[in-house]
Amino acid sequence: MKPVVGPNFNLGSPRGRGPLGILKGAVFLALVVLLAAAAPRWAVKEVTITVDGTSQTVTTLRPSVAGVLAQAAIDLEAQDRVVPAPETRVVDGMTIQIRKAFPIVLKVDGQELALWTAAMTVQEFLDEAGVALGPLDEVTPGLETPLPGPAEVQVVRVEIETFWEEERVPYQELRWAEPTMTVGTTRVIRQGREGLDRVHVQLRYEDGVLVERRELARERVADPDHRIIGVGQRRPTSTQVVQTPQGPKRYRRVLEVLATAYTPGPESTWPFTDGLTATGVVARRGVVAVDPTVIPLGSHLYIPGYGLGIAADVGAAIKGNRIDVLYEDLDDALRWGRKWVKVYILDE
Template identity: 40%
Template structure:
């Protein structure tokens, strides 16, 4: 039993010495270098000692994290980023830099480049850097100013049937308006680079200059014919036939089927108020409702109920007249040929 105790004493003393004097223990470390990654065990104390131990050679601008003087901890990951050569052009100078940044934004931050509100950067800020990427910073300045701008009135011509052909009359005198424009003079790297319109505010709207001009009165019929007319009316139209219920006459009676003008009634004859449309006028009756247009017709008749803007259209049968009923029409008084 005494012999066994004697053997334990050196072991206990050894463990006490390890604890007291800090004999190094193995630590597991992961090293990432670009796309490569490997794991190793080490007893060194600092990152620098580990790099020396593994014979890893760093270029002047390579970046290591944690830093070379940081202490090694078990399970630590050490990242080595190799520097990339890029070009940076800014503030009138161009230089070739070695950088471990991944993006254009990171390059500018590491280079201490402060961007103004309107400065431009090419390529875009989040572009990934590649060897020999050229990054250009353009300093943009804007000088704002205001000016008033006159708005010319629009020239508007309205064609009307109320005037003779080509005759004009003033409807409204035009008046110029006024706008307040905010503009910016732009310089890029100290050189003029044009102007831009920032905003506008209407101080006084322009008033259109309006004239009316007489036009030739032309009607395009439903058949595609072009007809000149001199007057046009919107009227209420009814229909009649030659029988007793429309004229009070029967076949054989004196004047049966004879119009006020002395002509024989027939399709195309209409009754009008002579105070509105003179007897003998040639008309074109255009439907504004459900039926087809009555077409070219002749003002040869009158009627006791036809007064003012009323017109009566002749049909050969009472059933046709009743079917027409009462409708709105547009009546064109055609020019004499």
């Protein structure tokens, strides 16, 4: 390297040729040479560059991170992540970390976007893309999922709406055996009236589309009054007689049925707790629930072991040759249990 010559150092000066001048010049020249040799050592720095986990070490005189990366021929895309920033001044021993961007598809708000990112997690990717999440929104895969990994991130906008609404409860049409009317004739004994329920409803929307309707609760406001049609039963007197505790009774038909027992309390009748049967008769001993297609409502009955009764109620489980006899006491109902019995349909 050429020695640096200062502006006041003149080798051609007459004074420079004297012994003292020559000595001074030699010392100064040696100092300049020493400084010139030492200066590059002060500027040289050793830097580690890590690209997606792969490291290399470079020796550089470049003053900035951007200069070091240019020296190492590392091309950066706009979405690549460099730490520290490219404009940072380089110091000896520095580590420069580069995370190369990768493609990922974002599905959100009816759009499908092909993006490049160097984000570490799904949450970071969404923040980078400016996607704000609502409290119920669902993200697939989860927010803590590391990237790269899934090729697609989907955001489903979720909204929940709840409200109360009224719902009509339809009435049934029940047929009542009317002994005062001739066989083959009918008349309306009671008009039907719909009941009313209040229903708590929850609606779930995903991306604005209704996907689920759930019933959260239901309250009975008014029970329905079933429509009752009287069906004539009067015919020539029967000659068939059965002995009862109240004396002999004429009957027109006898059936073999499976009989259970119930009480007027909520343990048997919930949600109907007004103490009335389906036909409006007060629930008391002697009331029998029947299938009206087998035993007409209003029929007077005799059941051995139970006594006289009237077919005045119905039940969801009482279908076909089944009956449910009413006891006012739960212990009595439990003692009755479940048994096969004969039911006499009386001619009265």
